Amino acid sequence: MTRLDPADLRSVVAEQPYPLLFATVSGAHLYGFPSRDSDVDLRGAHLLPAVEVVGLRQGPATLDRTWHRDGVEIDLVTHDVAKFLQLLLRRNGYVLEQLLSPLVVVTGDVHAELVALAPGTLTRHHAHHYRGFARTQQRLYAGSGELKPLLYTFRTLLTGIHLMRSGELLAHLPTLADHLAEAPAYLDTLVAAKAAGEHRRLAGLPDAPAAHRLDDDLTALHETLDQAQRDSRLPEQPGAEAALHDLLVRVRLTTAAGTPPPACP
Known part of the structure; x- marks a missing residue:
């Protein structure tokens, strides 16, 4: 640890x-x-x-x-x-x-x-927490280009989606990536790259996803969280x-x- x-x-x-x-x-x-x-x-x-x-x-x-x-x-x-x-x-x-x-x-x-x-x-309203946290981290990533806020963005969105669907809180990003089909395949690469340094940036990483792909994937995950909240069986x-x-x-x-x-x- x-x-x-x-x-x-x-x-x-x-x-x-x-x-x-x-x-x-x-x-x-x-x-x-x-x-x-x-x-x-x-x-x-x-x-x-x-x-x-x-x-x-x-x-x-x-x-x-x-x-x-x-x-x-x-x-x-x-x-x-x-x-x-x-x-x-x-x-x-x-x-x-x-x-x-x-x-x-x-x-x-x-x-x-x-x-x-x-x-x-x-x-079901816990989705608001994860949606808001993801938006904050996404803005931080846009300003810094660092992997840390980008991984936080993915983690919070996937945690919120999994929670809305299953009623189970799961905060571990690699496990979430294994559980959810919507998780991009490149997350393992980003996690491994961040292990080398707290403030490592996405730019220059081998096999880094292009900016347009990141935008598309994050937009899709926001939409998936919205739908998961609408469909959730969690109480009000x-x-x-x-x-x-x-x-x-x-x-x-x-x-x-x-x-x-x-x-x-």
Whole structure:
């Protein structure tokens, strides 16, 4: 995954001021196209104590810290569990991918419950998240010519299409390329090229697709996502809100009683 082993990553997150309900690896490592010099993106949820929730002095809803270990930049962003659940219920694909990432650094009983409830947060409107993210990355690619935003564009479109069709969240681009017939055959070439450097450009790559082909393929994938959303059997609204509310209350009350939720590496 990276030059850092899981034990080293766990030692980083162990330094946090609040208990972590979970922490996972996101970003290019999750998406299947890390470079040799890629940063490590850690994401998760922390738990504020009750005294920093019910009083006038509120604890931090979001924490963002950066380290360097063995020449690798590690970025950890966590939300307090209440904010995390609010985002989860707002068709936010970022937090959904973080929750369901198979690259787990810290986990525990609450994490397991959240993973089990995640299918109840899915809606057909998650397509809006992936459509918007793809458009943003496509603009970044147009300005830089770099492979990274181009691969992000393909990844988000294919994730959205697969999610609308199957109800399964899949963020790993090489696996998506194997699952979806609409994925261009040249994606493997682009992934392999990006592995050589975080800011490598498409121009000059052997067998690189021509600009007009990229435009045609991306336009077709946008249209496919639109159709997949129209045809999707996913619900209009999330069904897990009540269960997530009950979980939040239960977890928060454990801190009021002075009992931290169990967690394990």
